[in-house]
Amino acid sequence: MRVGLVVVSHSARLAEGVVELAAQMAPDVTVLAAGGLPEGGIGTDYDSVVAAVQRADAGAGVVLLYDLGSAQMTAELAVESLADPGAAVVVDAPLVEGAVAATVAAQGGADRAAVAEAAASAGAPPGTETAAQDAGAAQSTTLTLRNDVGLHARPAALLVRSIAGLDADVRIRLGEDEADGHSVLALMSLAARKDDTIEISATGSQAGEAIRRIEALAERDFDE
Amino acid sequence: MGCGAADVANLLRAGAATIAEHRVELIDLDRPIGDADHGENLNRGFGFVVSTLDTAVPETPGGVLKLAATTLISKVGGAAGPLYGTAFLRVATTLGDRPDLDASAVVEALRAALAGVVARGKAEVGDATMVDALTPAVAAAEAAENDGIAALLSAAADAADQGAESTEPLIARKGRASYLGERSVGHVDPGARSTALLLRAFAEAAR
Numbered sequence: 001m002r003v004g005l006v007v008v009s010h011s012a013r014l015a016e017g018v019v020e021l022a023a024q025m026a027p028d029v030t031v032l033a034a035g036g037l038p039e040g041g042i043g044t045d046y047d048s049v050v051a052a053v054q055r056a057d058a059g060a061g062v063v064l065l066y067d068l069g070s071a072q073m074t075a076e077l078a079v080e081s082l083a084d085p086g087a088a089v090v091v092d093a094p095l096v097e098g099a100v101a102a103t104v105a106a107q108g109g110a111d112r113a114a115v116a117e118a119a120a121s122a123g124a125p126p127g128t129e130t131a132a133q134d135a136g137a138a139q140s141t142t143l144t145l146r147n148d149v150g151l152h153a154r155p156a157a158l159l160v161r162s163i164a165g166l167d168a169d170v171r172i173r174l175g176e177d178e179a180d181g182h183s184v185l186a187l188m189s190l191a192a193r194k195d196d197t198i199e200i201s202a203t204g205s206q207a208g209e210a211i212r213r214i215e216a217l218a219e220r221d222f223d224e
Numbered sequence: 225m226g227c228g229a230a231d232v233a234n235l236l237r238a239g240a241a242t243i244a245e246h247r248v249e250l251i252d253l254d255r256p257i258g259d260a261d262h263g264e265n266l267n268r269g270f271g272f273v274v275s276t277l278d279t280a281v282p283e284t285p286g287g288v289l290k291l292a293a294t295t296l297i298s299k300v301g302g303a304a305g306p307l308y309g310t311a312f313l314r315v316a317t318t319l320g321d322r323p324d325l326d327a328s329a330v331v332e333a334l335r336a337a338l339a340g341v342v343a344r345g346k347a348e349v350g351d352a353t354m355v356d357a358l359t360p361a362v363a364a365a366e367a368a369e370n371d372g373i374a375a376l377l378s379a380a381a382d383a384a385d386q387g388a389e390s391t392e393p394l395i396a397r398k399g400r401a402s403y404l405g406e407r408s409v410g411h412v413d414p415g416a417r418s419t420a421l422l423l424r425a426f427a428e429a430a431r
Contacts, residue, residue, distance in 0.1 A: 037301045041301065043265075043301025044301060045298075046297045046305065046306070047298050068400075069303060069398075069399055070302055070303035070399075073310075074305070074306050076306075076344070077306050077309065077310065077344070
C-alpha cells in the first residue's frame with residue numbers, strides 16, 4: 001500500500017505532463033492529474049480534485065501538489081471536505097521537482113509525511129539538506145559508472161529505490177560534490193556521467209547491504 | 225426584523241443580479257491585472273446558485289448559504305470560487321441550524337466570512353484583495369449592530385465601497401495581479417469590487 005499523488009493544475013495538459021514524467025520514475029505509485037476545467041478551459045475544478053484524491057487513496061493517504069495560487073486554494077478546500085481530512089495533505093513544492101521526488105519516495109514505501117517532506121524539500125537549494133547523521137562507522141567504496149547516461153533521472157531513481165527501506169544513510173560523492181543517496185534530485189544534481197568515478201559511503205546497521213545493492217546495480221549498468 | 229431562509233435566498237438572488245449587471249465592469253477591472261475572468265466566473269457561479277435555489281430553498285439560512293458555498297466552489301474555476309465558497313461555508317457553519325437571524329447573527333456571519341477569506345487566501349489588509357473590502361465592512365457592521373440588519377448591512381456596504389477604492393493605489397501582493405508588482409498600481413482589485421457590490425446588493429435587498 002503506497003501513498004498516492006494528485007497533481008492539481010490550471011491546465012489539463014500541464015497536469016498530465018507532470019504525471020507522465022513522475023509516473024515513469026515510480027511504476028507502482030498512483031499519480032493522478034486534476035487539471036483544467038471540465039469544459040476544457042483553464043482553471044481548477046474542485047469536483048475533479050476531490051474525485052482524484054479519493055481515487056488516489058489506497059489507504060496510505062495522498063499528497064497533493066499544485067501549480068499556481070488558486071490551485072492551492074482548490075486543493076486545500078478539497079482536502080478539508082474529505083471524510084478524513086487527515087488522509088491528504090497539500091504541499092508547497094516546485095511542481096515538477098516535487099512530483100518526481102514525491103513519487104520516488106512513495107515508490108520506496110515512505111509514509112505520507114515523508115512523501116510530503118520529499119516534495120517540499122525538492123526545491124531547497126543545494127547544501128541545505130541535513131548533514132549525514134553520525135551513526136556508527138562509515139563504510140565506503142568507489143565505483144565507475146559504465147552505463148551510457150550516468151546518474152541521470154532513471155538510474156538515480158533506481159539507485160534510491162534499491163536502498164529504500166534499509167537502515168542506512170547513504171551519501172554519494174563526485175569530486176567535491178556530495179549528495180544524499182536517498183534523493184533522486186540531489187543525485188541528479190551531481191551530474192555524474194559515464195566513466196565518472198563516484199564514492200559511496202554509508203552508515204547505519206545495513207550500510208554494507210546498501211553499498212552491495214548499489215554496486216550490483218552499477219554492475220548491471222542500471223538495467224540499461 | 226428577523227431574517228429567515230427565504231430572506232437569505234432573496235439576498236443571494238439580489239447578489240446574483242448585481243453580479244450579472246456588473247459582469248462587464250468586473251471583467252474590465254480584471255483584464256489589465258488578472259486574466260479577465262472574474263466577472264464571467266462569478267456570474268456563472270451565482271447563476272447556478274440562483275437556479276439551484278429555484279429548484280428548492282433549504283429550510284434554514286445556514287442551509288441556503290451552504291448550498292451557495294458548494295455551488296460556487298464547484299462552478300467557479302478561478303480564485304473567486306474557493307474564496308467566496310469558503311466565506312459562505314464558514315458563515316453556514318457559524319449559523320448552524322438557526323431558523324432565523326437577528327442583527328448580532330448577521331454581524332457574526334460577516335466576521336466568519338472574513339475569517340474564511342483570510343484563512344483561504346492568506347491575505348492581509350493592504351495586499352489589494354477582497355480582504356481590503358471585507359475588513360472595514362465587518363468593523364462598520366459591528367459598530368452598527370444595534371441599528372438592525374438593514375442598517376448594519378448598509379454601513380458594511382459603504383465601508384466595503386471605500387475599502388475597494390482603497391486598493392487602487394496599492395501594489396497587489398496576492399493572486400494573479402501580484403505577478404505584476406508595481407504595474408498593479410492604479411487598478412481597483414476586482415475581488416474587492418465584487419465584495420462591495422455583493423454587500424450593497426444584500427443591504428438593498430434587506431431594506
